[in-house]
Structures are given as C-alpha cells and as structure tokens.
Amino acid sequence: xxxxxxxxxxxxxxxxxxxxxxxxxxxxxxxxxxxxxxxxxxxxxxxxxxxxxxxxxxxxxxxxxxxxxxxxxxxxxxxxxxxxxxxxxxxxxxxxxxxxxxxxxxxxxxxxxxxxxxxxxxxxxxxxxxxxxxxxxxxxxx
Amino acid sequence: xxxxxxxxxxxxxxxxxxxxxxxxxxxxxxxxxxxxxxxxxxxxxxxxxxxxxxxxxxxxxxxxxxxxxxxxxxxxxxxxxxxxxxxxxxxxxxxxxxxxxxxxxxxxxxxxxxxxxxxxxxxxxxxxxxxxxxxxxxxxxx
DNA sequence: ATGTATTTGCAAATATTTTGCAATCATTTT
DNA sequence: AAAATGATTGCAAAATATTTGCAAATACAT
Numbered sequence: 537x538x539x540x541x542x543x544x545x546x547x548x549x550x551x552x553x554x555x556x557x558x559x560x561x562x563x564x565x566x567x568x569x570x571x572x573x574x575x576x577x578x579x580x581x582x583x584x585x586x587x588x589x590x591x592x593x594x595x596x597x598x599x600x601x602x603x604x605x606x607x608x609x610x611x612x613x614x615x616x617x618x619x620x621x622x623x624x625x626x627x628x629x630x631x632x633x634x635x636x637x638x639x640x641x642x643x644x645x646x647x648x649x650x651x652x653x654x655x656x657x658x659x660x661x662x663x664x665x666x667x668x669x670x671x672x673x674x675x676x677x678x
Numbered sequence: 679x680x681x682x683x684x685x686x687x688x689x690x691x692x693x694x695x696x697x698x699x700x701x702x703x704x705x706x707x708x709x710x711x712x713x714x715x716x717x718x719x720x721x722x723x724x725x726x727x728x729x730x731x732x733x734x735x736x737x738x739x740x741x742x743x744x745x746x747x748x749x750x751x752x753x754x755x756x757x758x759x760x761x762x763x764x765x766x767x768x769x770x771x772x773x774x775x776x777x778x779x780x781x782x783x784x785x786x787x788x789x790x791x792x793x794x795x796x797x798x799x800x801x802x803x804x805x806x807x808x809x810x811x812x813x814x815x816x817x818x819x820x
Numbered sequence: 821a822t823g824t825a826t827t828t829g830c831a832a833a834t835a836t837t838t839t840g841c842a843a844t845c846a847t848t849t850t
Numbered sequence: 851a852a853a854a855t856g857a858t859t860g861c862a863a864a865a866t867a868t869t870t871g872c873a874a875a876t877a878c879a880t
Contacts, residue, residue, distance in 0.1 A: 549846055551858060570837080583860050588837060590858090610836090624797050633795065641783075649806055653775065655766050658808040664791055666800040691877055693827060712867080725829050730868060732827090752867090 546597040553582045554590050558599070558614070566632055567603050567611035603661055620659070626668035628675065637662075688739040695724045696732050700741070700756070708774055709745050709753035745803055762801070768810035770817065779804075 539558045543550045560576050561568065568576075574587050591612055594600035603611050613621075621634040646657040667675075681700045685692045702718050703710065710718075716729050733754055736742035745753050755763075763776040788799040809817075 549857065551846070553859080584836095585838075585861080586859060592838090593858095624791060624795060624799070626797075627800065633797075635795075646806065649766060653766060653777075654811040654814075655768075655775075655806070656809040656814055657766070657806045658769065660804065660806045662802065662804045664788065664797070664799045664802045667798040669796040672796075672798055691826065693877070695828080726867095727830080727869075728828060734869090735827095 542599065546599055548593060548597055548599075553577070553586055554593070557587065557590050558594065561600060561612060561614040564613070566634055567613035569611055573612070601659070622662045622664070624664045624666070624668075626671055627665050628667055628671035631668055631670075633668075684741065688741055690735060690739055690741075695719070695728055696735070699729065699732050700736070703742060703754060703756040706755070708776055709755035711753055715754070743801070764804045764806070766806045766808065766810075768813055769807050770809055770813035773810055773812075775810075 537545075539555055539562070540550045543554065543558070548554065556577055557573055560573055570584070570587050570591060573591075574581065574584055577587070591600065591602075595602050595612070599615060600612050601615050603613060619636060622637045623632055623634050625632050642660055642662070646660070649655050649657055679687075681697055681704070682692045685696065685700070690696065698719055699715055702715055712726070712729050712733060715733075716723065716726055719729070733742065733744075737744050737754070741757060742754050743757050745755060761778060764779050765774055765776045767774050784802055784804070788802070791797050791799055
C-alpha cells in the first residue's frame with residue numbers, strides 16, 4: 537500500500553512533511569531520532585516542532601513505533617505489519633544493527649504472559665547490548 | 679556483598695548519597711527514573727544534579743544499568759549478577775511489571791549472534807508491550 | 821589528625837520535546 | 851473551480867530532562 541493511502545486509512549491527511557517523514561522512515565533500515573529525520577528532510581526544511589508533531593501523530597495512529605535504545609534518545613521506525621526486527625547495539629560506539637528474528641520463539645513466551653498475568657501482548661522489543669566486532673578489536677577486550 | 683564493599687571494589691568512594699541511591703535501587707523491584715530516586719531520598723535531599731552524577735558514575739562502573747522503557751524517560755536498575763528481569767509494560771496506563779525470565783532460552787540466541795555477527799553480547803533487554811488486565815476491562819478492548 | 825582527590829550544592833548552560841497562536845494548507849462541499 | 855472548514859505549519863516561548871563550572875565540603879589513605 538502506498539503512503540498516501542496508508543495515511544488516509546488512518547485518518548491522517550497527506551501533507552508534505554508527513555509524507556516525507558514517512559518516506560524517510562520507510563527507506564531507513566534502522567530506527568531514527570527526530571534529529572536524524574530532521575537532517576534527512578530536503579531543503580527548505582520544516583520546523584523541528586513539525587517533525588515532533590508529525591511523529592507523535594504517526595505513533596498515535598500506529599503507523600510508526602517509538603523505540604528507545606540504550607541510553608540514547610527516542611528512535612522512531614515504520615511499523616511493517618509483516619516484519620519486525622531485533623537489534624544489537626554496541627555499548628562502546630553506539631552503533632545499532634537490526635536483523636530479522638530467525639527462529640525467534642517469542643510467540644510461546646507471549647502466550648505464557650497472557651496466561652500468567654492476563655496481560656495482552658501487542659508487541660515486544662528485544663535488544664542485545666555488547667561489543668561490536670570493530671570495537672572488540674580496537675579495544676582488545678575480546 | 680554489601681553495598682560499601684561493592685562500591686569499593688568498583689573504585690568508587692562510599693558517599694552518603696551514592697550509598698542511599700544504591701540502597702533505593704536495591705530495594706526496588708522496578709527500574710526507577712532519576713526523579714523517582716530523588717523523591718525517595720530522605721530529607722534533607724541532595725541536589726538533583728548529584729543524583730544524575732551518581733547514576734552516571736554507577737552506570738559507568740557497571741553497578742547499575744540504564745534502561746529505557748517505552749516512550750518515557752530513562753530508568754535505572756541495580757545490576758544483579760545472578761538475576762535479570764524481563765518486563766511487561768502497559769501502553770495505556772504505563773504501568774511496568776517485571777518478572778524473572780522463566781525458561782527463557784536467549785542464551786542460544788546470543789550464541790547465534792556471536793557466530794553470525796561476531797558481536798559479543800553482554801546483556802539483553804526484552805520488553806513486552808500491550809494492555810494490562812485493568813486497562814483491558816476499563817476500555818473493553820478485549 | 822592531615823592532605824589530597826573526589827564529591828557536593830548551586831546556578832547556569834544544554835538538550836530535548838511540547839505548546840499557543842496566527843497564518844497557511846488539504847480536503848470536502850458547493 | 852472557488853469557497854468553506856478543519857487540520858497543519860512556523861515561530862517563539864515554555865516545559866522538561868540532563869549536564870557543567872566552580873568553590874566549598876567530604877571521604878579516606880596516610
């Protein structure tokens with residue numbers, strides 16, 4: 537489905553900036569901060585407040601997810617109904633890498649939670665923190 | 679090991695506030711924000727900056743972990759070598775609940791990551807987002 | 821008890837996100 | 851296609867969260 541239809545369906549009008557922000561998120565394989573997105577927007581740029589307002593709107597309508605990684609700021613990513621990612625984050629350089637969960641059996645986990653806590657799981661986030669190959673060799677911490 | 683020894687071992691002096699902050703984190707079964715901690719400190723309270731500085735110091739020395747849950751601010755929790763928690767967070771009311779991972783087989787997951795990406799996993803964080811029992815009945819969203 | 825390095829309080833600086841309001845834009849109705 | 855209406859935008863200012871410089875106070879090894 538194209539972005540314009542996607543927006544319409546969610547009851548959001550398709551404005552210039554909203555559309556661009558959604559495109560940027562769609563094209564990024566990593567979650568982005570508001571600043572990242574601001575920087576990637578073409579000139580003439582909108583006001584930063586506009587970026588924030590749009591992100592909030594998109595999150596509210598469940599088109600975008602807000603994730604918070606490690607000790608840094610908020611990140612945003614497009615919600616794609618058919619795929620979700622797990623992430624590995626280097627504690628030394630902060631680099632983030634995302635990968636499709638392979639053989640991730642969290643479904644059964646979620647079922648357990650439903651049974652035990654009567655909590656309805658809608659999504660999960662799984663991040664691994666550690667040291668990336670580059671930092672391992674740079675700092676010999678093996 | 680008592681807190682004082684723990685601090686010493688990490689090369690941190692045992693100051694009044696550092697000690698209190700560590701105690702508060704130890705006694706909490708949930709991660710806390712800087713504000714939470716500030717509020718829980720006894721009168722006369724230290725400066726908020728002192729809380730921040732201590733938290734940063736404790737994180738740096740790996741006595742405390744900084745986690746970021748959902749869309750809210752930074753949370754801090756004591757690192758306990760022998761246990762780690764997973765969390766369920768209600769997207770509606772923001773309530774956080776922690777539980778000991780039961781039959782969590784992320785170890786093999788971590789091994790895979792090591793093999794595939796040559797990334798050294800040091801810790802992971804797993805959170806489930808959804809709707810808590812109370813909000814489910816309040817808002818009939820089943 | 822003393823000396824030194826670390827920590828603290830305070831106030832001010834940064835950083836991040838939100839808000840009010842008038843002007844502008846998107847979309848529906850005519 | 852123009853008008854009407856409701857949502858969105860820019861701008862500046864506010865709110866919130868976190869960090870910093872510096873002088874005074876504290877921790878702790880000697």
